[in-house]
Amino acid sequence: MSVVDLFGQPLQVINIGLESFAQNLRQEGVPVVQMDWRPPAAGAKGVGEAPLRVDREQANREAVDRLLRGQPILTGVSTAGEAIPGMRRDLFLHAGPPISWERMCGPMRGAVIGGILFERLAASEEDAQQLAASGAIAFEPCHEHDAVGPMAGVTTWSMPVWVVENRTFSNRAYCALNEGLGKVLRYGAYAPPVIEHLRWMATELGPILASTLERHGPLDLRVLIAQALQMGDEGHNRNRAGTSLLIRELAPELVRIKVKRKRLSEALRFLHSNDHTFLNLSMPSAKCLLEAAAGVEGSSMLVTMARNGTDFGIRLAGLPGRWFTAPANLVRGLYFPGYSELDAALDIGDSAITETAGLGGFAMAAAPAIVQFVGGTPQDALRLTQEMYEITLTESQTWQIPALGFRGTPSGIDLFRVLTSGILPSINTGIAHKDPGVGMIGAGLVQPPLACFQSAYQAYMQQYAATSSQPAAACLDNQPIKEDHR
Amino acid sequence: MSVVDLFGQPLQVINIGLESFAQNLRQEGVPVVQMDWRPPAAGAKGVGEAPLRVDREQANREAVDRLLRGQPILTGVSTAGEAIPGMRRDLFLHAGPPISWERMCGPMRGAVIGGILFERLAASEEDAQQLAASGAIAFEPCHEHDAVGPMAGVTTWSMPVWVVENRTFSNRAYCALNEGLGKVLRYGAYAPPVIEHLRWMATELGPILASTLERHGPLDLRVLIAQALQMGDEGHNRNRAGTSLLIRELAPELVRIKVKRKRLSEALRFLHSNDHTFLNLSMPSAKCLLEAAAGVEGSSMLVTMARNGTDFGIRLAGLPGRWFTAPANLVRGLYFPGYSELDAALDIGDSAITETAGLGGFAMAAAPAIVQFVGGTPQDALRLTQEMYEITLTESQTWQIPALGFRGTPSGIDLFRVLTSGILPSINTGIAHKDPGVGMIGAGLVQPPLACFQSAYQAYMQQYAATSSQPAAACLDNQPIKEDHR
Numbered sequence: 001m002s003v004v005d006l007f008g009q010p011l012q013v014i015n016i017g018l019e020s021f022a023q024n025l026r027q028e029g030v031p032v033v034q035m036d037w038r039p040p041a042a043g044a045k046g047v048g049e050a051p052l053r054v055d056r057e058q059a060n061r062e063a064v065d066r067l068l069r070g071q072p073i074l075t076g077v078s079t080a081g082e083a084i085p086g087m088r089r090d091l092f093l094h095a096g097p098p099i100s101w102e103r104m105c106g107p108m109r110g111a112v113i114g115g116i117l118f119e120r121l122a123a124s125e126e127d128a129q130q131l132a133a134s135g136a137i138a139f140e141p142c143h144e145h146d147a148v149g150p151m152a153g154v155t156t157w158s159m160p161v162w163v164v165e166n167r168t169f170s171n172r173a174y175c176a177l178n179e180g181l182g183k184v185l186r187y188g189a190y191a192p193p194v195i196e197h198l199r200w201m202a203t204e205l206g207p208i209l210a211s212t213l214e215r216h217g218p219l220d221l222r223v224l225i226a227q228a229l230q231m232g233d234e235g236h237n238r239n240r241a242g243t244s245l246l247i248r249e250l251a252p253e254l255v256r257i258k259v260k261r262k263r264l265s266e267a268l269r270f271l272h273s274n275d276h277t278f279l280n281l282s283m284p285s286a287k288c289l290l291e292a293a294a295g296v297e298g299s300s301m302l303v304t305m306a307r308n309g310t311d312f313g314i315r316l317a318g319l320p321g322r323w324f325t326a327p328a329n330l331v332r333g334l335y336f337p338g339y340s341e342l343d344a345a346l347d348i349g350d351s352a353i354t355e356t357a358g359l360g361g362f363a364m365a366a367a368p369a370i371v372q373f374v375g376g377t378p379q380d381a382l383r384l385t386q387e388m389y390e391i392t393l394t395e396s397q398t399w400q401i402p403a404l405g406f407r408g409t410p411s412g413i414d415l416f417r418v419l420t421s422g423i424l425p426s427i428n429t430g431i432a433h434k435d436p437g438v439g440m441i442g443a444g445l446v447q448p449p450l451a452c453f454q455s456a457y458q459a460y461m462q463q464y465a466a467t468s469s470q471p472a473a474a475c476l477d478n479q480p481i482k483e484d485h486r
Numbered sequence: 487m488s489v490v491d492l493f494g495q496p497l498q499v500i501n502i503g504l505e506s507f508a509q510n511l512r513q514e515g516v517p518v519v520q521m522d523w524r525p526p527a528a529g530a531k532g533v534g535e536a537p538l539r540v541d542r543e544q545a546n547r548e549a550v551d552r553l554l555r556g557q558p559i560l561t562g563v564s565t566a567g568e569a570i571p572g573m574r575r576d577l578f579l580h581a582g583p584p585i586s587w588e589r590m591c592g593p594m595r596g597a598v599i600g601g602i603l604f605e606r607l608a609a610s611e612e613d614a615q616q617l618a619a620s621g622a623i624a625f626e627p628c629h630e631h632d633a634v635g636p637m638a639g640v641t642t643w644s645m646p647v648w649v650v651e652n653r654t655f656s657n658r659a660y661c662a663l664n665e666g667l668g669k670v671l672r673y674g675a676y677a678p679p680v681i682e683h684l685r686w687m688a689t690e691l692g693p694i695l696a697s698t699l700e701r702h703g704p705l706d707l708r709v710l711i712a713q714a715l716q717m718g719d720e721g722h723n724r725n726r727a728g729t730s731l732l733i734r735e736l737a738p739e740l741v742r743i744k745v746k747r748k749r750l751s752e753a754l755r756f757l758h759s760n761d762h763t764f765l766n767l768s769m770p771s772a773k774c775l776l777e778a779a780a781g782v783e784g785s786s787m788l789v790t791m792a793r794n795g796t797d798f799g800i801r802l803a804g805l806p807g808r809w810f811t812a813p814a815n816l817v818r819g820l821y822f823p824g825y826s827e828l829d830a831a832l833d834i835g836d837s838a839i840t841e842t843a844g845l846g847g848f849a850m851a852a853a854p855a856i857v858q859f860v861g862g863t864p865q866d867a868l869r870l871t872q873e874m875y876e877i878t879l880t881e882s883q884t885w886q887i888p889a890l891g892f893r894g895t896p897s898g899i900d901l902f903r904v905l906t907s908g909i910l911p912s913i914n915t916g917i918a919h920k921d922p923g924v925g926m927i928g929a930g931l932v933q934p935p936l937a938c939f940q941s942a943y944q945a946y947m948q949q950y951a952a953t954s955s956q957p958a959a960a961c962l963d964n965q966p967i968k969e970d971h972r
Contacts, residue, residue, distance in 0.1 A: 230718055230855040231717040231726065231727050231730075232716055232717040232718055232727075232888070240717065241717050241718075241727065241730070243734075244717075244727070244730035244731055244733075245730055247730075247733065247734040247737065248730050248733040248737075248754075248758045249758065251733065251734075251737045251741075251754045251758070252751045252752075252754040252755040252758060253751070255737075255740075255741045255747055255750045255751045255754060256747050256748065256751050261742050262742065264741045265739070268734075268737045271734070272734045272735065272737070272738060368888035368889055369716040369717075369888045377891065378888050378889060402718070402854035402855045402864050403854055403864060403889055405863065405864055405865075406864070
């Protein structure tokens with residue numbers, strides 16, 4: 001067929017594989033038949049073929065419906081001790097799946113030491129280490145207490161926390177206030193200035209913001225995040241717009257708080273100095289949205305992705321409370337001068353909750369400027385978001401990406417789609433130094449280990465396979481699998 | 487040639503016309519020979535062919551160099567009477583090229599009436615009309631007093647103004663504070679609440695911002711605009727990011743001003759309520775950058791595009807002070823419910839100074855979300871910016887567009903390129919009701935009339951053609967030409 005023949009007649013297309021090609025053609029008015037086919041991927045053998053005792057698609061529709069209907073509202077600022085369910089003075093919350101002091105990575109140990117010093121449970125680094133190792137302090141995941149924490153995520157009794165409520169389902173999520181960049185607790189730093197700064201946040205910033213929000217009333221974070229996505233944020237590693245919108249929203253009330261003006265000015269200057277202020281609001285927003293879907297019988301949608309610097313863990317809506325873990329990966333990205341991958345801790349933090357809800361790496365096309373921070377080109381950012389539509393169940397109705405014609409962000413990761421496509425979720429993240437006390441050394445992109453998804457699939461099939469079949473081992477091959485049964 | 491033959495061998499391309507096609511291919515590693523050819527455009531015959539007594543390209547390099555080296559810095563807030571050179575109590579500045587009361591459009595007349603009431607030069611609308619028509623008040627363009635004003639642009643003695651200084655060349659530009667949306671003076675409204683609001687701005691907002699900036703010190707607007715472009719602004723019709731960045735920058739100082747907290751809160755709430763706050767800073771930034779290039783002998787770069795609602799006027803770097811005008815166009819765009827083009831005033835305002843400096847419509851690719859305000863699709867926004875590279879002399883070194891791989895915005899419009907390409911500048915703008923007192927009824931896109939460029943070309947050739955030739959009439963055909971010689 002000559003070029004003239006090919007282009008001289010109306011196109012009719014059968015598209016095999018990636019649906020986005022077909023969508024582009026449909027937008028041009030070309031008739032397309034879509035063939036639902038994907039290339040075979042590692043670990044994908046047999047996935048989705050065995051009969052189930054539940055209607056998985058119906059269950060996922062229910063989970064997605066709960067995700068999309070949620071309304072995260074900032075209602076106030078409290079303290080971890082007052083607000084977080086099950087909090088105790090001798091309980092330290094941390095990022096990621098459960099972990100013991102012995103298995104904690106450097107930055108998380110550093111943050112625990114800092115938390116002990118901040119709470120005045122010990123007076124020196126050595127005493128703090130000893131206390132942490134003694135068993136006198138319990139360690140539990142933030143995620144098991146309706147909370148989330150970036151990087152080490154260490155959250156203790158006296159820390160101020162944002163309180164975010166999902167108005168539709170009346171559940172709440174909590175997150176400590178962001179400490180800023182540089183040497184900070186969440187990256188494992190615990191020198192005296194770090195602890196002093198935490199005390200200032202507890203005694204000054206927290207109460208000022210609490211009073212400000214009392215004056216202001218509830219603040220709709222779903223709408224604020226939607227605006228931020230139209231202003232170049234993706235809600236994980238770029239939060240400049242969200243932080244700016246928060247400050248302009250709160251400043252008119254903050255100025256009226258009965259506290260000396262100099263102290264109000266310091267609070268405003270700190271918020272202004274730290275573009276990550278809003279990360280600690282996008283995270284609990286995502287958390288309370290997803291939590292509403294946890295427990296939907298039969299759903300294979302992820303409600304958690306979280307890392308403690310040693311293990312990566314995921315949780316499914318249909319298997320609530322169960323973690324499926326595997327060793328965390330190294331982050332690939334841009335390092336600050338003088339540092340390299342040799343200095344890096346493994347992937348750490350609860351901030352991947354943003355990706356789980358359709359933000360962060362999943363909304364990267366909204367934030368082309370982020371490639372200056374995590375590496376790559378604006379085209380990579382577009383491509384990454386477009387890829388995530390292949391593993392998600394739906395598109396956000398509120399969070400839109402202007403550069404993709406206001407298409408909703410890819411939302412609701414499906415375990416089965418990940419395994420059949422072989423496409424892993426893409427996460428934007430910061431990079432901590434592997435040693436306690438150093439801090440942030442870069443930022444980049446990371447994926448969860450495939451093994452988390454393989455063991456989750458095994459557990460899902462054990463729970464939901466029709467009794468006649470035993471296909472659970474089909475996809476496992478020789479991958480290392482680890483499930484933490486608690 | 488069959489499809490296989492065409493695609494089976496390495497591509498070699500001769501590209502005729504738009505250079506951007508060649509650039510795309512070069513990025514893919516395809517060798518390209520670029521033919522410098524453009525389709526014949528209306529009025530283009532003979533342009534650029536006649537010998538000149540100046541080196542136009544060298545002159546334009548000098549003009550561009552001045553444009554790119556400028557550094558707009560916000561240094562303070564003053565009043566028009568105190569700060570603007572040549573200001574008098576009986577002088578009203580207005581947008582666009584010179585115009586008499588008799589020829590003013592409805593919104594500009596409304597704004598003049600409002601200005602008279604605000605300055606207490608008359609007590610009633612009727613008296614104000616009479617005063618305006620009596621000749622007792624002089625009308626001169628903002629642009630002839632180092633100032634700019636959006637829409638009607640009426641600027642009077644007592645109004646507070648932002649003071650922006652071009653640090654590189656020590657020239658200044660001034661702009662009144664933005665009044666917000668709805669019924670406001672710049673759209674021709676002058677009812678009592680409009681005047682009261684102007685008084686509040688003069689007695690409260692202006693002094694508060696003046697004190698805030700004294701505490702804060704100079705603020706680099708070049709950098710702030712660069713950040714805003716990475717956050718979805720284009721600096722003309724979308725200024726949400728610029729406004730947010732300004733508020734977070736000033737709030738820590740504003741809170742310390744010795745004024746009652748309630749009044750500070752009102753000032754902050756007003757700034758927060760009005761996303762166009764920053765327009766009145768992007769405009770004088772553009773103005774003081776371009777003014778530094780005015781007077782470069784032989785340059786065909788535009789230093790002004792401005793409209794008074796009756797005429798559109800442009801000015802050239804190489805013909806300083808001379809306006810080339812033609813009847814203003816209707817704006818095509820999205821109208822608020824209940825309004826249509828039948829209700830619209832013609833194109834009005836000095837805000838096209840942003841496009842003249844490489845912002846606004848020229849930076850539209852940075853602001854895909856703006857299409858929700860002015861119409862079109864995000865792809866149109868990309869295309870419009872890409873087209874503007876065809877008529878500009880350079881690319882900004884500071885103002886970058888993430889979606890175009892951080893390419894600098896197209897900057898420095900060349901009269902000759904406009905005429906030879908037949909591509910007119912694309913301007914984002916608001917739409918005023920044609921009657922005084924109504925206000926804004928929509929927003930959209932507009933182009934200058936070609937005749938401005940034709941008469942500017944005629945004047946340029948009269949000034950700069952080598953004595954032996956007389957090609958000035960070559961491009962004029964039957965277009966209506968008007969030059970205002972002052």
